[in-house]
Each structure stands twice: as structure tokens, then as C-alpha cells.
Amino acid sequence: MQERSSVDELVNLLRSELNRYSPGGKLPSSRALVERFRVSPVTVSRAIARLAAEGLVVTRPGSGAFRARPRADATPPPGDTSWQEVSLSGDGGPEVLPRTVDASGVLVTLAAPPPGVIELNGGYLHSSLQPERALAAALARAGRRPGAWGRPPTDGLPELRGWFARETGPALTAADVLITAGGQSALAVALRALAPPGAPVLVESPTYPGMLAAARAAGLRPVPVPVDADGVRPDLLAAAFRATGARVLVCQPLFQNPTGAVLAPERRGEVVRLARAAGAFIVEDDFARYLVHDDAGPLPPPLAADDPDGVVVHVRSLTKITSPSLRVGALVARGPVLGRLRAIQVVDSFFVPRPLQEAALELVGSPAWGHHLRSVSAELRIRRNAMAAALRLDLPALALPHVPAGGGSLWLRLPGTETGTDEAAVVAAALRAGVAVAPGRPYFCAEPPSPQIRLSFAAVAGATEIVEGIRRLRTACEETLGRPPSRSEASGGGAAARGA
Template identity: 50%
Template sequence: MNHSSSSHKVASTLARELEHVPAGTRLATHRELVRRFGVSATTVSQALALLTQWGVVTSRPGSGTYRAETRTVPRSGDTSWQEAALQPANGIGSPPGAQRGFKTSGLLGTLSTLGPDVVDLNGGYLHPTLQPLTMLGTALSRAARRPATWDRPPVGGVPELRDWFAADIGGGLSRDDILVCGAGQSALATVLRALGQPGAPVVVESPTYPGTIAAAHAAGLRPIPVPLDAEGLRTDHLDEALTRTGARVVIVQPLFQNPTGASLSAARQREILTIARQHGAFVVEDDFARHMGHADAGPTPPPMIADDPDGTVIHIRSLTKVTSSNLRVGALAAHGPVMARLRSAHLIDTMFVPAPLQHTALEVVTAPGWKRALSALGSALEHRRKVAIDAVSATFGPHALAVRPRGGYHLWVSLPHHLGEAELAAAALANGVALTPGANYYVSDSSTPHIRLSYVAAPSAADVDDAVRRLAPLVVGT
């Protein structure tokens, strides 16, 4: 993980101050640290991550950050040599631009541990009040009693879980077309390392999920942004990008895209597949929100892999978003020789997903209450969406939302041009609201300022409403 000089300075300052502080002492909140040091929320998060690595502090989700029991502090030796050693070596024969990058500020921001004084409109995982906690607890208990839970699972995944994923995704898939992975981000990273050679281009939506950008850079690939409209990825720009760059991988989020909320129509899906086949390119279908349709969503198009006899699509499906951030179980689905490549890459990266997690996931999705839990979640998400939309319209104006998605967990809010994303995010955190600057979702700079508001990480719909409306003075006064 890379750390900016500013985050390192903040961490070093706090480490020195904490040398004489008793263990168990609570640190200042995120927003207090933002105000004190005059830095962004991401910088504070990176500084606290450093302090955690050094053993100086420990985080307690929902409570805050505390002085650790141990008094380990950074060694005083000279580690400056590492700066040069960590620079990419320009070896003979290396393709131009084949440098891997590990900048994860966009991802780190969504995983920040916030104190109880901050309403989280940033996170992408369900608050415990939305999680099927009883079902998860029962599943974990039942899985623990299975003898197979403590045996090494097959590399491709527990057969019964692969069968379930094949049926859930559809399209005539069998267990042989399924590879169980450690949730969506892990699957995405595996796909990009398996398919892309260092320095190669990869087409991504613009804007797109920060984890997509981070995974592409970590694989040494060059993200090529292609714009969206209300129906998703624009196929005229896709054809031009594939012709111009020769890219052989296209990444799309077909339903309730992160961050815009746009969904690919069935016609647009067919157009993308046709263009990809003409160029001999794979389409990576990150179907992260398939089970996050709201109660009023109506029918959604089937996944792209359901109409893909030629093996163009590599499908990603995850259980994490609709259960818990800790149930990191997902699947890759693909036809043809590419599955052997994916399986090899997964084996090198992680060997296999731990059997206790797989069997717990299997218990969850085969429980009698699984579909009822998804239905209850859909109703809760619908209510939160409506509350969030009303609050956004009152705070930012009726034209702030180009898309009002009936699925997913977030809204893409356009800002008046006089507002700066980073400045608004910092001011919001200082006022007890965490949100995400739109810049995190672009490969390059965007001329239109946005923020993304998540409505699933806060304790209740009332908290979402209060937090969004709390931004009104900042919008007027900035």
C-alpha cells in the first residue's frame, strides 16, 4: 500500500503524542483530525492505517480508534532506502507502460472505520440492522458442525456451492463453469491478472467502481475510460476504443452501476456482446447488485452470460453485498479454455477459499428464509432510496440526480460547479457526515463535480435523511 507524505506526517505526529498516553485511550474522531491537520478524510484514514500497522492503535468498529495495549512504535532505523527499492525497475525487454500501481485511496475511503459521531454515507456494505444476522449465525453454527467444513476443499470450490451458483446465474451453466472466489474484488483482480499482459489496455466504464481502477493498475494494465449514458456503456465509444487501442478486455457492471446507478438494457447488452465478439474481446460482467433490486424494481434483464454461447462473457457474482462484509464468497463463471487460465491464476493467488466460509455461504443460500431475507432487504432498500432521494432533492436541488435507480445502494449526485468535491467531503466530515468525492470513480479528471451517497451503511433511514439535510448549509455557504 502506498502512503502519501502527508498521511505519513500525520501518523508520525500522532505516534509521538501517543507514546505517553495510557493504553485504551480513545483518539480524536475522524472529523476532529481532519480539522486539526487540515487534510482530507482519506489522508486521515491512511494515517490511522499506518498507526494500526505500527501497533500504536487499534480500531473498534462503531466505537472509534484507541491506543493499543502494546507500546510498539516505529523503529528509529533509516528505512529511506526502501523508496528507491520500491521504484519499478526498467528491465530490458519490459513493455512500455507495464508498471503496476498500488494506489488504493478510493478503496480505502470506503473501508474507513468511523466513530459513532459520524453518519456513514460512504460505505458500501449493509449496516447490521439490514443484515440477516439470525440467518448468518445459524448458518455459521451449522457449518461448523459439518465434518467437511474442516477438510481442504476442492480448488474450484465446494461442489454443492458451485451447483448453487450455476443455477443462480442461469444460462445453462454447470458446476464445471464455476470457480468459487473470495467475493467480487478478489474475483476481479484474478480475472485481470489472468487475462491482461502488463502494459495492455483494458476498457472500463467512466465513471466506474474504484476497485476496478485499482485492480487494473495492480495488474499493470492501462484503463481506457468509455463514457456512460442512462442505459450504461455507450457502444459507439466502445467500438472506437477497441479499434483504437486493441483492448481485449471490457469491464461492465450491468445492473445499478457503481456509482451512476445506470442499468444496461437488454438491447444495449446485445450491442456490447456483438462489438466485443467482432474485436475478439472478453466482457467481464461484474454483476455485484443482482440481488439488490428494490421492491418496486420490476423485472431486470438476465445476465449477459445467459445469452453467450461463444464464451465472450466472464461473469462475477458475489454474496457479500447482501449478507455481510465478512462473508467474502463469490464466483467466477465462464465457458471454454479461459476457465483453466482463471483457475490457475486463482490457485496462485489464494490456493482456495476457506471451507468454513464456503459451507457457511452454502447454509445461507439454501436456508428456507433466504428468499424472504432478500425480499425484506429489497423493501428496506426501497424505503431508504425514497428517503435519500427526497433529502438529496431538498438539499442539492431537483436536478441533482440524473438517474434514480431502483436497485443497488447509492445515488450519484451532481454538484453545482462552484462546489469542490474534496472540499465538500472534508467539510461534511467535519460536520459528522462521511461521503465519497466523485473523483474516486474516474481514471482521469472529470469536469463535472459529483459525490456518491450510500444509504445502506447508516443505522436507519432517519439517519440518512438527517445526514443529507445536514449538508444544506455547506452547499449554500461554500
């Protein structure tokens, strides 16, 4: 059993037994709990710490753990927050953009599913793919570094900035890099720095919901530019620049979320040229570079690697490839824009905690880093193939136009576009069947062309769980769409499902 599961179980058991003890009463010793529940001393220590954090027990060094006494003010009288409804809606005249932000598309990938539900909507690597031992060792070494708990430079540790610069391109240096609290924070800083409230920002369609939420939180107006199998379309991008006067494009040239598309070689220079001609910046979200599958072949360099004019503001992060809690990323930029990015970053968060930066340096500088990248690369390919095969077998009517060589998910089109398939009904039925999937609607900033869903193969335990999740999804589709057609009946969809 994993240590985390053992801790959870012990916490639940101890919590259920607390009523046996009077307030202030002493709980059994750690040794007694170890013998009774047949768990390790570390598990007992972590469980007691959890209960203490919840205010249920009090620990006294040398004496043990005691049931906490109820606080007199444990249930304060309810307040009246109704005034906020008036305040938050008082934006003024009709030209002011609403300040409300729809975070539902982000929360879908952050919320833990109910017990027993297979998580095909997750946004992070499953714990079995995370380098937990390497992270623990890196954090322990980092904590012992001289000055590890002091105040870091506001731009970030020079050594870490230098590492990100080398990872991005040979012409870049540490002076071109700002360390951020993960990729989401970097995107939010870039959007606020590059465009004033009310301005349009061009975005790929479909695209990452977290970016759309960050753009709207900054008061920007996302304008969609369609993506095909080769990435964002230059002809439509040129038309969008002319029509809107936008000065920012946000794109994911490598394994785009959610389609998995890679910007074609012949389009890369054209996209940068169009932005330069429009006097616009490109925010390059390079979120999936470390999520490449081991059958992908050589990867194209970032757009920022060959950009002497500073058109591209590059975003990358260590979070996706390591752990949701290692929130360390970078903004890479050239020219005066770096000063504006720095100012907003400092105002927002001062700096990224130094222990996290030191731990990141320890991790990427250790032999474990290369081993982790290789093992994740191989495992993601296995899981991708398992999901694609299960879809072809059980759900051939769900069109899978592209099987990517990177990232952690597949993007599918639901059948029955002409008859008005209810995407939300499929998602709800899937949850009832015991599998969580991500609806496609939040990935569009305008009306979607068809009902779609996104399925993650990175957030689950392995191929067996993937196959079971697709079986449960078939049950949901039978409930909402009727009997799925056989492979011969769905030859059109089945052909599409074979991917590119």
C-alpha cells in the first residue's frame, strides 16, 4: 500500500475514535498505534500531524497527543456578505468589461474525483509517474544549502535562470529569464504586461481554459483563431490581426492543448513574421516539451530560440513533468518588455520561495532528472496507445482525428453533431458510470463547432485503468447517445479514430 493511502486510512480511523476520549484526554502512544494498526512510525507521525492541523488533537513534545478541547468561538455567527453582490457588479458604464471569471474549465482538471471514479480529466501526472523520491531528496539537499531559507533575488536564482535559458535556446542568457510560480502564473503575468484591459488577445481555438480564464481576469477579450492538424492557421491569423488590431497572440506550438497539434515547420516562421508585422507579441506556452513520447522523433526548438527581435515571450514550467506542488516556471523575453514583466511579477508575488528554487536546481542537476524524463516518455507512449486502442475497440464512433506524440491527453469529437449531441449530458452520464472526463466547451472562447471531450491518459494509474475508464465511458455513451454503432457502421468515425 502506498504511504499516502496508509496515512489517509489511519487518519480516518483515528478521527472516528476521538469521541472515546474526553477533551484533553491522552491518545495512545505512537508505539501503541504502530503495533495496533501495523503501520510504520512515519505513518503514525504523519496521521497525528494531519489531525493536529485539523484542530482535532494537540501534540506536546515529550508527552504525546491529546484530544483538543472545543473552542468557545468554534462556530462564529454567520456574517452578511450580500453587500458584495452590489460591489462586485458595480463596474460602471457599458464599455467596461465584466470582472467575473469562469474558472470551471480550470477546476475540472484540479478537483479530485469522488472515490471510485477513474480520473480521465486530470491535468497532472499520476502520482506513480511523479519523481517523488527524487523530489524529496532534492528538497532535503536544498534545505541544507547555505542561505536556502533567505530571500532570493527577485528575478530568481541566477543558476536556475541560466538553466532555463539553456533549455530554451543557445542565444539566451540568465539575464533574459524571470523565475515564476509555475506556468499559470507566468501566463497571467505576461497577459497583464502585454495588453491593457479591454484589448483583444488572439488565442488558438480550441485552447487551454486556464489561459482563457487568465485573459478574462486581466480584462482582455479573447478572439479565436482556428487550429488544424498543423497548428494555428496563418491565413486566419493574418485576418485576425487586421480585423482586431490585436497586439498579443497566445499559442502552444508544441503538442497544443487540447488537440495535440504541432505547428508545422513551414508555419513557424510565418507566424512570427505576421506577429512582427502587426507589432504584436507572441506568448509561447511551451507546457508540453518535457511530456514528449519516446516515439516522437526530434522536437523543433522553441519559437523563442530564433527570435532576435524579442517578438516571442516564452513560458515553460517544471510543474507538469514533476508535481503539481513544484510550482517553478520561467518567463523568457528580450528587450524592454522584460522590465514590464518583472514589475508585474514583483508586485504579484515578490518572488518564488527560495527553497523551491533550490530544490528545482537540485532536481534538474541530478542523475535522477534524465532517468525521470526517459521513464515518463516511455510510459506516456504506452498509455496513449492503450487509450487509442480501447477507443477504437469500444467507441469507434468517437472521432479521434489526431494521435499526438506528446502531452497527456486525447481530443475527441462526439458523434451526432447534426442532431445536437448534448456534450454536458455525456459528461454527466460518464461521472454516473464512474469515469470523469473533461467537456470540450471550456476550451473555446466562442461557440464550439461540435461537441467534444478531452480524455487524459497521464492522470491515471496505468493501462488497466485506462481500459476500464473507456469501458465505463461506453456505458455513458449508450445512455446518452443510444447504442454506439459497430465498427463497420462507424467506418467514417473509425477511420478518423486511427489518427494521424
